[in-house]
Amino acid sequence: MAVNSDMRILHVLNHIRQTGNGIVNATIDLACTQAKLGYQVAIASEGGTYEHLLKQSGVQHFQLSQQQTVRNVLPMGQRYGKIIQTFKPDIVHAHMMTAVLLAWGYQQIDRLWGRSPYRFITTVHNEFQRNATLMGLADRVICISQAVADAMERRGVPKSKLRVVLNGPLNSPRQVFAAQQNKSVEDLDSGLKRHVSIPPSSIVTVAGMYQRKGISELIKAFDQIAPRFPATHLYVVGDGPDRPQFEQEASVTSVGDRIHFEGFQPKPLQYMQQADIFVLASHREPFGLVLSEARSAGCAIVASDVDGIPEALDHGQAGILCPPKDSQALARELAQLLNNPDKILEYQQRSQLNLDRFKVERVAEETTAIYGEIRPTYPAQKVSVKPAIPH
Secondary structure, eight states, rough: OOOOOEEEEEOOOOOOOOSSOOOHHHHHHHHHHHHHHHHHHEESSOOOOHHHHHHHOOOOOEOOOOOOOOHHHHHHHHHHHHHHHHHSSSSSOOOOOHHHHHHHHHHHHHHHTTTTOOOOEESSSOOTTGGGGGGGGGEEEEEESSHHHHHHHHOOGGGGEEOOOOOBBBBBBHHHHHHHOOOOOHHHTTTTTTSSOOOOOOEEEEESGGGGGTTTHHHHHHHHGGOTHHHHEEEEEETTTTHHHHHHHHTTTTTGGGEEEEEEEOOOOOHHHSSEEEEEEOOOOOOOOHHHHHTTTTOOEEEEEEHHHHHHHHGGGEEEEEEETOOOHHHHHHHHTTTTTHHHHHHHHHHTOGGGGGGHHHHHHEEEHHHHHHHHTTTOSSSOOOOOOOH
């Protein structure tokens, strides 16, 4: 598809470190894919591991510290202004809250001085955050699921601003980049595993170690069923502030030696490709980027019936939905799968159907089509963009 390569897009987020942060991962994928489509793209952040990938993909990076300290407020504003003057974006796309305030504030200053301002887009990745309503300051608000759009409308964001673009990590530039890399300094320094081998009957979760990810319920569920399935192990992949608590909870179970905390892994897909079952037991989950990856890996999936998870699993066609915060219900679903290899195979096959809509190219095309709505001098991609569904 032909695009106007003069269109200049600036994404703003806190950092671009390779830590498993879903917001960072989604933004990196979007920026690199937009550059591949022919747009002029840049990211402003405090930097990180993905700088080399951005350079390789033709995405410019501007250093911007967004530390929320009194001493950094003025330098941050000044630096952001210089980035705007240098790059001259047509679209500024903010993904985190500090970026929203910077982008909106500078846009208002331009209007006050009678200058033609850039147009301003936000993506709501975590609607449950208390200050997420501020995302509504933008000219358009992209929601990563219909559930998020409904929640933002309830918070008072005008329906006319809301657009739905489902997350999609498949064909990710990050995965291609990781496959090309040799051992990195980070891998050597942190001792991260590069190759793993786990029993095929294993259960895997990949999640940040936060209470809202439902790790406690998963540990309790595994403790209930594990004595009946002695070959089954649980692998918990990810890191975060609540990891010590989860490790303590696992250690007092009767099967603590079969619960493995793997920490952050730069290539979590290799765990999913070897496991039979993937679980995402979140209490809140706007979409669950990892669910698309688990589907592509061919896992049978069990996940919470909450927020955007049903949309990520084709409303139960591509995985089993169970109530959140309910370890007994989770244990029942896992036991039913482990008792029935044919059912595991059925859900593994189901998970791999209808995956085209989770490709990064679709996300980039729908997103740039939304830019075209508010920047009509640039032709939007000819794709169907899903508005928020009216009530």
